[in-house]
Amino acid sequence: MVRKDRTYSYCLLTYNQSKTVAAAVKSALDQDCAAMQIVISDDCSKDDTFSIIQQTVAGYAGPHHVVLNRNQRNLGLAGNIDIVHGLSAGDVIIAAAGDDTSHPSRSRQIMRAFETDDCLLACSRAVVVDPQGVELQGDFHKATFYQGWDLAKVAGSNSLYIGATGAWARELYTKYGAFDPAAYxxxxxxxxxxxxxxxxxxDEKLVNYCLGGGITSSADYFDDLHAFKAHRAQSYVVASAIMRQRLKDAQTYGLEASSAVWAVIRKAQTRAAIGLSYYRGTRGDLxxxxxxxxxxxxxxxxSERRRCRKMLRRMRKRAGGRQ
Incomplete structure (x- = not known):
């Protein structure tokens, strides 16, 4: 049965984003939808992000109810998400980041999707920009959900949708629990x-998503091969955490261990362990x-050697362009 009575909380997560956070907060306050709760949770930024948030919301007299929070210590993304689940009251969490901006109609369209499709998660497309706000060209919508959601494909995918566009039902969190701190x-x-x-x-671009800022980073933004290799090693740490969590969630759901989905996840776990051994282990591990x-x-x-060669070519090209 489709629910028409869901309540919504727009949850803005911030950390060291003093240059972009004012625009992110304003886009939250400017959502042209029914009155909702807006929770802004700063993860103990080292810069003046939180004071800018306070200044931006000061004097706000619009329809939405604003709740501010600053964590006493840095909890990381998963920890901050857990905090906003405790602070928020909505049945649905509309997530946002301090380096992105939402179009005014975003929340309204998400509400419509939950009310008409009875979904547990909604996402959209996005306008992808660089840290200077310039729109980037390319196909940024190759993630799995933009093509469909065959469960076996989803199980092995490391790109499901543009995370900055997501909204999820609280029950999706409470049923399966908080997730691995290293996972996205x-x-x-x-x-x-x-x-x-x-x-x-x-099927609309409802978020201006900044690629290369915040916790995300494109390979195009590395100028040092060692930093790139460290980034690749960390990506395998994340992949390991995600696959551990997916196995746990599949078990919670009641998926048979003999299913093809379990096999896909276990193979991805093995690949992540191999990748981590390649970058951080010894020759004996590999x-x-x-x-x-x-x-x-x-x-x-x-694959990793090819990535490194490609990164070197990009670095040389950029270095030549700066001369």
């Missing part, structure tokens, strides 16, 4: 929604993986 919310909550088979994709999974090791090593 879109890759966890998206899988949970796919397990339940209740996803809505709004050799042990090669004994058990020779083709997977060869494929992973080849």
């Amino acid at each position: 919310e879109d890759l966890v909550l998206g899988f949970r929604a796919a397990l339940e088979g209740r996803i809505a994709v709004i 050799f042990l993986h090669a004994l058990r999974h020779p083709f997977l090791v060869l494929d992973t090593v080849y």
